[in-house]
Amino acid sequence: MNRLLAHIFDKSACLTKRQLKNYVTGVMAEEECYAVERHANDCSFCSEAIDGLSAHNSEAVNLLETLTPEFIHDHFHKNLPPVHLNSIAPAVTAEPAPAKHKKNGISWVQISALTATLLLAFFLIRGWEPAYRKITLPVSADNTPPVVIQNPEPEPGKKKTALPPTEKKESSATARPDPPAAKTTTMTDPLRDEKDISPVQEQNTATDLPAQSGTTTRLYNAPSVAEETTATISTSGTDHTNHLQLANEAFERAHYTKALHHYRQVLSNNAARQEDRDAAGIKAARCYILLGSKAQAITLLREIADGNSPHSKDAGTLLAELN
Amino acid sequence: MKTKAQVLPSDYRKLPDKALVDRYVQRNELAALHLLYERYGHLVYGVCCKYLDGPVAAGDTVRHIFTRLPDDLKQYHVEHFKSWLLRATKNYCVMRLRQAGTPIPPALTATPVAETPNEKNHLTGNEEQVILNRLETALNTLDTAHRQCIDFFYLEKMTISAIATKTGYTTDQVKHHIRKGKHFLRNSIKEMKD
DSSP states (O other): OHHHHTTTTOOOOOOOHHHHHHHHHTOSOHHHHHHHHHHHHHOHHHHHHHHHHHHTHHHHHHHHHHOOTHHHHHHHHHHSOOOOOTTTSOOOOOOOOOOOOOOSSOOHHHHHHHHHHHHHHHHHHTTOOOGGGOOOOOOOTTOOOOOOOOSOOOOTTOOOOOOOHHHHHHHHHTOOOOOSSOOOOOOOOTTGGGOOOOHHHHHHHTTTSOSOSSSOOOOOOSOOHHHHHHHHHHHHTOOHHHHHHHHHHHHHTTOHHHHHHHHHHHHHOTTSOHHHHHHHHHHHHHHHHHTTOHHHHHHHHHHHHHSOSTTHHHHHHHHHHHO | OOOTTTTSOGGGGGSOHHHHHHHHHHHOOHHHHHHHHHHHHHHHHHHHHHHSSOHHHHHHHHHHHHHHHHHHHHHSOOSOHHHHHHHHHHHHHHHHHHHHTOOOOHHHHSOOOOOOOOGGGGOOHHHHHHHHHHHHHHHTTSOHHHHHHHIIIIISOOOHHHHHHHHOOOHHHHHHHHHHHHHHHHHHHHHHHO
């Protein structure tokens, strides 16, 4: 008995279509029928299938014969069409690659263009002067040495006045061409910070005080106003009185270089009176002082103080102040 | 003329359900789906015949279930295909009955019995002898009806109809006694083991 009970929990395969149909129709041998029942006793799927087919015996069995798996193939191929080989399948045109997503931010090209525009606007506003505007200040026709001016002390209470635009027109009308051997003059502008002049006026005063305070050296190529004036004087044949008058006017307008030039013309003119020459010498010394060249001012003042002119006392007083 | 079933690879027929399901899910192999239909299509049809109106509606249901099967197998992680298919079939029958307004039988909504593993595969020679001794002991504790049906079915190898004739029970009663007696024996052996 033990051996027969040994297979009580064994499991067998589910019924096939033929087994199910034969069992329901009753055309199955007794041993096979027992095997079916033994399996159906453990398998609810087969058991319920036997119950269902048994309820509709002949009709259900007839319809069971028509249930073929062809519909699975039809449905499968409809939804998932078979893949063709490359030799059979039509050529597929390659789709263009999708364009890269454009960034919303500003590109480096735009940033650099903006920076260049800002820099250009900055230089234009700040009055950047290109190379063609640079002017070399030539030395005057009498070959005077270049004037080196270093950190002059502004004269207290001295107010500068700028030339009107019409004066420049007159000066340029009488201008002569550049001298052939123009020497470069290096100078600093001691009074530039105290001035309040426009760029146009600055051009007029550039020959007198060409450089900015202490640091920048400017080279001027255009003929100076002093030379232009000198040319006018020399061509007209006037004497030292005109030079003295022009020098005093330039001194009053704080054009010290221009004034110094005319004072030197008076000093070098032997035809001038000694009194005028001494007065021009004292004024020239003042110009030297204002332009920062005290040594030349002292030399000039000593010459005047040593003489017997009425201006010797003034020269001595100024010399004492300098010392 | 060869049918499509005949051109199936011979190895496929030896594969278990899980392997066939995996082959379809992972490789889209139509042969695996075809073989699953061969194994269970007629059973699905039988179940549908039991709960639905007639064989025609059952046939339509079979086609519908196996048409949806490819998608369902990929959607759900199916471990036990047979029990899953029986449950899916019953659910579809419930849906059809609700649409028709027909009362749903309790057997359709009952909790299905979980598949039990083949216990013989886990036993060695000595263990089998021990289990058989326990079975004989447990058999003596069964009810008369259960013991009688178990004896006729497993020891005498009588068919259910023959047992019904001999004992006077109906075939359904015989089936019920056999199932209950077997269930009691399994539990008794498990208790003895513990």
